[in-house]
Amino acid sequence: MAHAGLVEEVIDVGAVSATVECPENGAVVLFVGTVRNHFDGRAVQGITYDVHAEMAAREITRLVAEEEAAHDGLRAALVHRFGPVAVGEASVVIAVSSPHRDLAYESNRRLLERLKREVPIWKHEHYDDGTSTWREVEPLGGAG
Amino acid sequence: MLPAGPESTPGRRYPAPMRVTVLAFASLGQTLGWKRREVDVPEGTRADGLLAQLLAEAPEMEPHLARLAVAVDGEVGPRTAPLRDGGEVALLPPVSGG
Numbered sequence: 349m350a351h352a353g354l355v356e357e358v359i360d361v362g363a364v365s366a367t368v369e370c371p372e373n374g375a376v377v378l379f380v381g382t383v384r385n386h387f388d389g390r391a392v393q394g395i396t397y398d399v400h401a402e403m404a405a406r407e408i409t410r411l412v413a414e415e416e417a418a419h420d421g422l423r424a425a426l427v428h429r430f431g432p433v434a435v436g437e438a439s440v441v442i443a444v445s446s447p448h449r450d451l452a453y454e455s456n457r458r459l460l461e462r463l464k465r466e467v468p469i470w471k472h473e474h475y476d477d478g479t480s481t482w483r484e485v486e487p488l489g490g491a492g
Numbered sequence: 493m494l495p496a497g498p499e500s501t502p503g504r505r506y507p508a509p510m511r512v513t514v515l516a517f518a519s520l521g522q523t524l525g526w527k528r529r530e531v532d533v534p535e536g537t538r539a540d541g542l543l544a545q546l547l548a549e550a551p552e553m554e555p556h557l558a559r560l561a562v563a564v565d566g567e568v569g570p571r572t573a574p575l576r577d578g579g580e581v582a583l584l585p586p587v588s589g590g
Contacts, residue, residue: 398521440589488586
């Protein structure tokens with residue numbers, strides 16, 4: 349496995365990408381999710397990410413391992429921030445390499461969608477007017 | 493074993509309390525005013541029993557209950573999951589990574 353986990357510091361996008369690059373793979377697809385400066389018409393100052401550190405690290409590792417196990421030659425990396433993240437900074441970086449591009453595109457998207465549904469991470473959005481909102485969207489398996 | 497108080501019945505065996513670490517994430521932590529707490533529960537308590545005990549202490553968590561996933565020792569599962577002394581119970585609102 350290339351690289352999977354949570355970090356508090358700014359993500360080195362090139363370093364994450366480098367972990368999946370290899371001579372056998374002719375495609376690298378890189379997704380960089382950044383904090384945008386607006387949500388629902390409101391000006392956003394930044395996002396603080398709350399995480400269950402142990403579970404989230406384990407789930408991210410599992411997602412990456414499952415993706416790699418399901419496709420010969422595929423290499424994947426997924427790194428997510430926790431704590432405060434400023435507007436414009438990357439909150440998540442996903443890199444996938446594969447022998448051909450179709451799989452790399454599909455796999456990268458699948459990892460992002462699964463991350464959003466299966467990993468205990470929460471956005472706390474802070475607005476310019478001093479208020480904040482927790483974004484709570486996807487129930488984890490077994491909820492309710 | 494609880495210490496015998498003046499009102500305890502002689503000879504009665506009280507269930508030994510278990511101590512679990514409860515983690516409350518995102519909006520639930522904000523509502524409760526804590527993110528991590530040690531909670532004593534009677535032996536044999538399941539996750540749903542712990543939730544009922546917490547709700548009795550903090551009725552303001554009621555709107556969160558239906559939306560929570562509960563992870564016992566790191567595994568999301570049914571609310572009938574048994575707890576163990578020294579274990580961890582994580583209360584997980586719907587997630588929003590990315």
